[in-house]
Amino acid sequence: MQADPTPERSSRVLTPEPEPEPGSESVLDPEQDARVALAEFAALHGPALRASGVPERYWGRLLHKLEHEVFDAGEMFGIMQVEEAEEESEDEAAQEARKKPNPGGELCYKVIVTNENGLQAADPNSIFLIDHAWTCRVTHARQQLQQVPGLLHRMANLMGVEFHGELPSAEAVDLVLEEMWKFNQTYQLAHGTAEEKVPVWYIMDEFGSRIQHADVPSFATAPFFYAPQQVAYTLLWPLRDLDTGEEVTRDFAYGEADPLIRRCVLLPWAPTDLLDLSSSTPEPPAEHYQAILEENKEKLPLAVSPAGYPCDHVFKVYTDIQQVLSHLTHPRFTFTQSEADADVLYNFSHFKDYRRLSQERPNVLLNQFPCENLLTVKDCLASIARRAGGPEGPAWLPRTFNLRTELPQFISYFQQRERRGEDNHWICKPWNLARSLDTHITKNLHSIVRHRESSPKVVSKYIESPVLFLREDVGRVKFDIRYILLLRSVKPLRLFVYDVFWLRFSNRPFALNDLDDYEKHFTVMNYDPEAVLKQVHYNEFIPEFEKQYPEFPWKSVQAEIFQAFKELFQVACARPPPLGLCDYPSSRAVYAVDLMLKWDSRPDGKRAMQPQILEVNFNPDCERACRYHPSFFNDIFSTLFLDEPDGCPVTRLL
Numbered sequence: 001m002q003a004d005p006t007p008e009r010s011s012r013v014l015t016p017e018p019e020p021e022p023g024s025e026s027v028l029d030p031e032q033d034a035r036v037a038l039a040e041f042a043a044l045h046g047p048a049l050r051a052s053g054v055p056e057r058y059w060g061r062l063l064h065k066l067e068h069e070v071f072d073a074g075e076m077f078g079i080m081q082v083e084e085a086e087e088e089s090e091d092e093a094a095q096e097a098r099k100k101p102n103p104g105g106e107l108c109y110k111v112i113v114t115n116e117n118g119l120q121a122a123d124p125n126s127i128f129l130i131d132h133a134w135t136c137r138v139t140h141a142r143q144q145l146q147q148v149p150g151l152l153h154r155m156a157n158l159m160g161v162e163f164h165g166e167l168p169s170a171e172a173v174d175l176v177l178e179e180m181w182k183f184n185q186t187y188q189l190a191h192g193t194a195e196e197k198v199p200v201w202y203i204m205d206e207f208g209s210r211i212q213h214a215d216v217p218s219f220a221t222a223p224f225f226y227a228p229q230q231v232a233y234t235l236l237w238p239l240r241d242l243d244t245g246e247e248v249t250r251d252f253a254y255g256e257a258d259p260l261i262r263r264c265v266l267l268p269w270a271p272t273d274l275l276d277l278s279s280s281t282p283e284p285p286a287e288h289y290q291a292i293l294e295e296n297k298e299k300l301p302l303a304v305s306p307a308g309y310p311c312d313h314v315f316k317v318y319t320d321i322q323q324v325l326s327h328l329t330h331p332r333f334t335f336t337q338s339e340a341d342a343d344v345l346y347n348f349s350h351f352k353d354y355r356r357l358s359q360e361r362p363n364v365l366l367n368q369f370p371c372e373n374l375l376t377v378k379d380c381l382a383s384i385a386r387r388a389g390g391p392e393g394p395a396w397l398p399r400t401f402n403l404r405t406e407l408p409q410f411i412s413y414f415q416q417r418e419r420r421g422e423d424n425h426w427i428c429k430p431w432n433l434a435r436s437l438d439t440h441i442t443k444n445l446h447s448i449v450r451h452r453e454s455s456p457k458v459v460s461k462y463i464e465s466p467v468l469f470l471r472e473d474v475g476r477v478k479f480d481i482r483y484i485l486l487l488r489s490v491k492p493l494r495l496f497v498y499d500v501f502w503l504r505f506s507n508r509p510f511a512l513n514d515l516d517d518y519e520k521h522f523t524v525m526n527y528d529p530e531a532v533l534k535q536v537h538y539n540e541f542i543p544e545f546e547k548q549y550p551e552f553p554w555k556s557v558q559a560e561i562f563q564a565f566k567e568l569f570q571v572a573c574a575r576p577p578p579l580g581l582c583d584y585p586s587s588r589a590v591y592a593v594d595l596m597l598k599w600d601s602r603p604d605g606k607r608a609m610q611p612q613i614l615e616v617n618f619n620p621d622c623e624r625a626c627r628y629h630p631s632f633f634n635d636i637f638s639t640l641f642l643d644e645p646d647g648c649p650v651t652r653l654l
Contacts, residue, residue, distance in 0.1 A: 038063055044227060052222035058127035058237055065129055066226050066233075073128040073236070077248060078114035079210050108160065109210040111248040118246075121238040130208035130221070130234040133158065137198055138440055141180070142516050145173045152176060158209055159183060181446040182268050183209050185234070186454045187223045198438045199454035204234055211236075213269055214249035215262075218242055221250050264407045268446035272411075279413035280391040281406050284383055286579055292380065293371065293578035300370055300577055301358035306585040307365060309343070315365075315641060318342035320349075321619070327626045328633040332642060344641060348619055354584060362586065365641055368618065369487065369589050370582035375572055375616040376591070378458045379404075379431050384580070387571035395600075396564035396611050398460040403428075403452040410459060414445055425462035425512060430455050436524050441515040467597035467609055468510055470548055471534065475509035478596070480523045480614065484625070485565060485591045486639050486650065490573045490583040496639055497565065499649040500629055503541055505534040537628065552609055557597070561611045565593065566653050568613065588640040592620030 041063045042056075049059065064070065113119050119126055134155060136144055145152045146168050156163035159182070161175045180203065188199040202223070203209060211219070220239055225232045242248075253265040263272045293300075309315070316336040319325060324346055325335060336342050345351070345366040354370045374380045382400035385393050393399055401410035417424050428440045428451045438455065441462055442448060448459050468476040482502040488494035504523035514520055525531040536544075542554045573581050593616050600610035625632040635648040645652065 034060070045224075048224065052224070052235070053220065054127070054222065054224075054235060054237060057122070057124050061125045062127050062235070065127070066229070069129075071129055071131065073130070073207055076113060076115045076119060076128070077111050077207070079207065080110050080112050082108055082110060109212075111207065111211050113242045113244055113246050113248065116244055118241065118243040119238055120241050122241075127235060127237040130236055131205045132202045132232060132234065133205045133209075135200060135202040135232065137200060139516065139518070141177060141201075142173060145176060155180070155203070158203070158206055178444055178446075181444065181450045184450060185223065186450075187225075187232070188455065194433065194435075194437055200232075201454075202232070208234055208236070211248050211250055213252040213266065214247075215251065217249045217251040217254075218246065219248050219250050220254075260408050264411055264449065265452075267411065267449050273415065274408060274412040275415050275419065277408055277412040279409045279416060281386070281393075281401060281409050282391045283386045284405070288383070289374075289578040292373070296373060297352055298370060299353050299355040300582055301354035301584050302362075304358050304362035304585060307363040309363075313343075315343040316341055317344045317346055317637075319346040321346060323622050323626050324633055327630060328637060330634040330637055333637055350618070354582070358584070358586075365586050365588060367588055367590065367640075369490065369587040370584055371577045372581055372589060372591075372618060374578075374581060375568075376618045377432050378429055378615060379456070381613075381616060382458060382460075384572055385568065387574065388567045394564075394567065396567070396595075396613050398463065398612055398614075400458050400460040403448070403457045403459055407449070407452060411445070411449070414448075423464045423512075425464055425515070426459050427462045428457050428459050430457055432456075436518075436522050439522075441521055443515075463596055463598045463612055464512055465599040466510065467549075467599060469505060469545070471505060474507060477506040477508065478510045478521065478523060479503055479505045480594050480596045481561075482620075483561070483565070483593050483595070484620070484622075484636075485569075485593055485653075486636060487569070487581075487589040487591065488640055488643075489585065490581050490587075493569065493573050493654045494652070495566070495569050495654040496645060496650040496652050497562065498625075498632075498635070499651055500625070501538050502624055503536050503538065505536070507532050507534065549609075557609055560609070561595065562651075562653055564595075564611045564613060568616075569654065589618075590620070590636060590640075592617040 038060050042059060046059075049056075049062075054062070065072070134144075134151060145155065152168045152172060153163055155161075155176045156172055159176060159179045161172065161179060163172050180201075183203045184201045185204065186199050186201050188197055190197075204211075208221075211221075218239060219236055222235050223232055224235050236248075252269060253262045256262045256265050263270075264274070266272075313332070315333050317324070317328065317333050318336055318339045318341075328335075333344075339345065343363075343365060345364060347367065351357070351366060351368055357364060357366070374384050378400070379402040382393065382397065382402065385397045385400075388394040389397070399413070401407075401413070403410065414424060414426075425441060425443050426448060428442070428448055430438050433439075440447070440451065451457055451459075466478050469479045470476050480503070482504070484498035484500075486496040486498065488496065504525065506521065506523050507519040507525065508517065510520065519525070519531060525533045546552070546554055573583075576582075594614045596612045596614060597609045598612050600608045602608045622632060629649075635650065638648050639645040639650050
């Protein structure tokens with residue numbers, strides 16, 4: 001947990017800035033040189049330091065310590081081991097306790113001021129560098145512990161996990177992966193690709209990791225990326241003067257004022273029982289949706305009349321999507337490179353200023369609806385779905401909690417399931433990332449609580465009993481299904497589904513173990529050049545599925561899927577914006593809905609396949625659709641913009 005005094009967010013975004021251009025070698029005196037260097041340092045790193053609350057009085061000495069890699073904390077501090085009050089015979093419980101890390105129960109270590117003169121907060125030298133012992137992304141943690149020489153041994157020692165022998169044991173690796181959430185800190189890079197922006201987790205060195213929590217801390221810490229060396233450190237500085245022997249502490253729940261939220265955030269270090277708290281999650285109030293609208297900087301349109309075009313009109317299409325440019329060949333559509341001349345705007349990026357468009361060009365058609373983020377952003381999807389299923393959510397959506405706003409309710413629900421002995425596997429997902437990026441499956445409550453710090457996330461019940469598909473080359477694997485939905489209008493609600501659907505398969509047999517084995521638990525393989533992409537077309541899948549599950553005709557299964565789609569779009573369009581999709585007559589949209597099937601039981605006790613909607617995607621990747629069905633975009637445009645669905649492979653749902 002960071003004790004970083006960041007004013008607005010607990011997640012840390014580090015911005016590696018480019019170094020100042022060389023070529024201006026100084027001929028000034030050393031004192032002047034130092035002033036120039038400090039000014040350059042402040043220009044480069046000042047915004048990050050200010051955001052972290054690092055007082056400017058420390059910047060000069062900080063620069064010196066960074067340039068010369070001065071780790072002088074040992075001159076000021078010492079690590080003290082706290083002896084147990086009484087020794088008992090080592091029974092099973094004691095042996096188990098020895099595996100627990102130092103911050104877990106009784107504190108075994110603490111950091112104190114050892115300098116005989118104490119430490120003064122006003123001293124410009126009172127800022128210290130803490131090195132990072134281990135930095136990784138969660139998906140690589142197990143592999144690094146197994147392969148990096150000495151890493152497992154060091155982490156086990158740091159965390160108080162027993163380690164025997166030279167070679168990494170599976171048990172030791174699992175224990176470190178479980179306990180590391182009491183030591184992990186996080187940041188993410190502000191720039192780069194989606195993959196590069198996935199949060200980074202790091203563990204401070206033995207000194208930094210021994211600093212304990214206090215509600216009223218004596219020190220603050222913050223991660224800091226030093227551009228010239230391309231190295232991340234943690235900065236440590238005092239919040240007050242300290243005498244010799246006083247303890248160095250930081251607030252593991254910095255920035256959280258609400259007592260209940262603080263209890264939840266501190267749960268990895270201070271176990272808390274929330275069983276008596278209601279786990280009910282009613283739909284958020286209207287103010288919640290208004291805040292989202294303002295945060296998205298979306299301006300709602302004025303009321304306009306539906307656009308009227310002659311029945312033989314040839315539409316000029318402006319698009320930045322190569323798949324549309326390559327595959328839209330219908331004679332009633334032509335492309336223009338001028339956005340101002342277009343009848344149809346079919347853009348990849350999100351449109352924001354609907355108000356201006358409705359005022360200046362009300363007849364221009366476009367491929368998105370105002371407020372459609374209510375469908376495409378995972379926390380919003382879970383919120384509006386409660387209109388269909390109440391606080392628990394509908395049967396077609398896994399139970400989902402927003403970790404930012406519903407953390408206490410989630411912990412209560414987790415602990416209730418734990419007490420009842422029910423499955424407690426969960427999947428943490430970012431609100432708004434695709435391709436399974438920064439998505440983690442776990443049954444470790446501490447891990448879920450800590451993931452809240454990195455980026456906005458939801459946590460959904462992991463489907464522990466999915467309907468599997470027998471791959472002759474592999475065995476019984478997970479699979480998901482993608483349908484393309486076409487929203488023609490909100491009022492009246494007109495919704496179509498493309499008759500062709502797409503399938504994705506895991507590459508390894510499913511089991512509720514090896515939760516970080518991507519090819520066992522995930523199905524998105526088309527972005528990994530090293531992964532095998534199993535291709536099964538829908539018309540091949542249906543007879544094979546019915547062969548494997550003869551008591552479940554695909555027609556009946558698909559009817560359940562379509563019913564879920566209808567209920568979702570009905571609740572999404574039932575309320576005025578920003579509580580629902582906006583009824584803008586010039587809007588059309590294409591969404592990809594990803595879903596799985598899980599085993600469930602009906603009231604009469606019969607087994608049933610229950611659709612589980614996983615996510616709704618705006619502007620989905622249609623590469624496979626175009627490759628195997630060249631008329632795909634002709635069908636889409638005919639249905640949405642010409643109102644000519646007849647003859648197209650689409651089915652009207654609403």
